[in-house]
Amino acid sequence: MKRKYYAIPYTVWMLVLIVAPMLLILYYAFTGQADGVFTLENIRAALDPLYLKVLGRSVWLALIATVICFALGYPIAYILSRMSGRKAAILSMLFIVPMWMNFLLRTYAWMTLLDTNGLINQLVTSLGMKRLQLMNTQGAVVVGMVYNYLPFMILPIYNILQKMPRSNIEAAQDLGANGFQVFTRVVFPLSLPGVISGITMVFVPTITTFAISRLLGGSQFMLYGDLIETQFISIGQANGGWNVGAALSCIMMVLVLLCMAVTNRFDKGGEGGTLL
Amino acid sequence: MSKKKYGALKTFFIVLMLIFMYAPIIVLIFYSFNESRTMANWGGFSLKWYAALLKDRDIMEALKVTLSVAVLSSLAATVLGTTAAIGINSMKKRSRSLIMSATNLPVINPDLVTGVSLMFMFSLLAVPQGYTRLLLAHITFNIPYVILSVLPKLRQTSDLYYEAALDLGATPSYALRKVILPQIMPGILSGAILAFTLSLDDFVVSFFAQQGAQNLSIYIYALARRGINPKINALSAILFVVVLTLLLTVNLMGGRDSEEYKQARRLKAERKAQKRARKAR
Numbered sequence: 001m002k003r004k005y006y007a008i009p010y011t012v013w014m015l016v017l018i019v020a021p022m023l024l025i026l027y028y029a030f031t032g033q034a035d036g037v038f039t040l041e042n043i044r045a046a047l048d049p050l051y052l053k054v055l056g057r058s059v060w061l062a063l064i065a066t067v068i069c070f071a072l073g074y075p076i077a078y079i080l081s082r083m084s085g086r087k088a089a090i091l092s093m094l095f096i097v098p099m100w101m102n103f104l105l106r107t108y109a110w111m112t113l114l115d116t117n118g119l120i121n122q123l124v125t126s127l128g129m130k131r132l133q134l135m136n137t138q139g140a141v142v143v144g145m146v147y148n149y150l151p152f153m154i155l156p157i158y159n160i161l162q163k164m165p166r167s168n169i170e171a172a173q174d175l176g177a178n179g180f181q182v183f184t185r186v187v188f189p190l191s192l193p194g195v196i197s198g199i200t201m202v203f204v205p206t207i208t209t210f211a212i213s214r215l216l217g218g219s220q221f222m223l224y225g226d227l228i229e230t231q232f233i234s235i236g237q238a239n240g241g242w243n244v245g246a247a248l249s250c251i252m253m254v255l256v257l258l259c260m261a262v263t264n265r266f267d268k269g270g271e272g273g274t275l276l
Numbered sequence: 277m278s279k280k281k282y283g284a285l286k287t288f289f290i291v292l293m294l295i296f297m298y299a300p301i302i303v304l305i306f307y308s309f310n311e312s313r314t315m316a317n318w319g320g321f322s323l324k325w326y327a328a329l330l331k332d333r334d335i336m337e338a339l340k341v342t343l344s345v346a347v348l349s350s351l352a353a354t355v356l357g358t359t360a361a362i363g364i365n366s367m368k369k370r371s372r373s374l375i376m377s378a379t380n381l382p383v384i385n386p387d388l389v390t391g392v393s394l395m396f397m398f399s400l401l402a403v404p405q406g407y408t409r410l411l412l413a414h415i416t417f418n419i420p421y422v423i424l425s426v427l428p429k430l431r432q433t434s435d436l437y438y439e440a441a442l443d444l445g446a447t448p449s450y451a452l453r454k455v456i457l458p459q460i461m462p463g464i465l466s467g468a469i470l471a472f473t474l475s476l477d478d479f480v481v482s483f484f485a486q487q488g489a490q491n492l493s494i495y496i497y498a499l500a501r502r503g504i505n506p507k508i509n510a511l512s513a514i515l516f517v518v519v520l521t522l523l524l525t526v527n528l529m530g531g532r533d534s535e536e537y538k539q540a541r542r543l544k545a546e547r548k549a550q551k552r553a554r555k556a557r
Contacts, residue, residue, distance in 0.1 A: 007363025021393030109300030208386035
């Protein structure tokens with residue numbers, strides 16, 4: 001048997017459960033619920049100003065979360081990469097361990113901290129101050145996003161910084177660069193592929209999340225993911241929810257692909273983040 | 277800034293970030309031992325939420341579903357993904373890049389889109405709702421990760437050994453099993469582990485694709501939307517300990533094989549020998 005035939009079972013699987021389902025999204029987005037005839041009605045419904053506002057909020061919150069993840073993650077990755085092998089290995093593992101807990105449990109954990117009776121408020125009241133409204137705020141949603149996806153920012157940057165030869169830095173120092181210049185002219189530019197993959201690994205899931213916003217943001221802060229969920233689960237197939245939901249999914253897919261296209265232009269080395 | 281101050285600042289920052297990562301989990305675990313139902317007061321140490329957890333049929337059922345889907349889907353994905361990678365590796369460039377771009381779809385697509393697309397397909401094919409859908413969905417999003425971790429290992433293997441085996445009279449499938457497979461084993465294993473953990477962790481794809489069977493994520497989502505529940509705390513504590521032990525064992529096992537570890541062992545032994553020699557003198 002020729003070796004390339006080994007890929008046949010997977011190819012069939014892929015066509016049925018990866019490629020065809022994608023085409024189905026397009027089909028539902030561009031056909032009417034009742035008659036299955038081509039229409040742009042769903043797309044028009046998905047571009048409703050109210051929905052666009054939600055999209056704007058999702059992009060905004062995802063951007064904030066990504067920026068915070070970068071501002072915290074880069075220094076962590078940098079410090080870890082400068083440590084001795086054993087210490088760095090242990091510390092980087094410590095940053096990964098929480099990621100292995102169930103995603104919903106990680107989000108739930110913040111409910112116990114931010115709750116009106118939660119730990120932070122207990123501290124606040126024991127200091128004689130008034131209770132803070134922490135849950136059901138945009139801040140809570142952003143904290144949840146940062147907490148869940150920070151390791152995805154640290155890892156790719158750490159991987160690339162760790163592999164960077166020390167001789168690069170030494171050469172820059174020999175040529176008279178000070179510490180700041182070494183970082184801005186040599187280290188940071190060389191770590192860009194890691195930064196880019198970190199940004200995509202944080203931005204894409206945060207822009208599409210719906211559990212975080214539901215659990216930490218209550219119902220006030222609907223995100224694009226919530227909108228899609230409502231279309232599919234609450235409104236349902238019979239009321240055209242599948243069609244509008246498919247259209248919303250298409251818009252989100254286009255947005256994500258655009259982001260990836262922009263970031264891929266920087267990421268020439270194709271340095272993906274590894275989880276293990 | 278002096279070097280010492282800078283070093284202290286670095287340590288402070290790392291410690292602060294570790295607190296950020298672990299505080300929620302520790303608080304969660306701490307309150308799982310709380311006698312009282314609310315977090316407002318500490319009612320004393322108690323294991324009653326653990327007892328309640330073990331008695332909760334729904335949670336146990338969800339746990340069973342999650343574990344069995346994780347095991348079955350990662351096994352199936354490993355077999356399918358490894359054979360696929362072997363096939364893809366020997367393809368011509370055009371068909372290979374065609375297959376790989378489809379393979380990358382679930383990786384780059386938002387989970388939500390993957391989940392929704394599978395929901396459409398399952399209802400079109402009238403796949404029975406619940407467990408079957410959940411399992412098929414998990415196999416589907418796991419295969420690409422297995423392929424992506426096996427393919428690089430395949431690229432590193434040289435065809436020379438394989439051809440040598442054929443020259444010595446091995447059949448192609450025998451040579452594949454005895455020559456290629458051992459060489460790509462690390463890739464297969466890390467793919468399998470990755471698939472297993474992705475399956476355990478998944479919420480979004482399951483949420484849309486399954487309709488019926490509840491895995492742990494879906495169950496926790498439903499429960500947590502109604503507010504804080506000490507049973508979830510107990511569950512988190514158990515899961516955290518299990519994950520931590522698993523991770524530590526895997527890492528210690530992996531560490532034992534690594535060159536660095538061997539070298540460290542050798543150094544330690546040498547130092548011990550020197551010490552003994554000095555004492556003897």
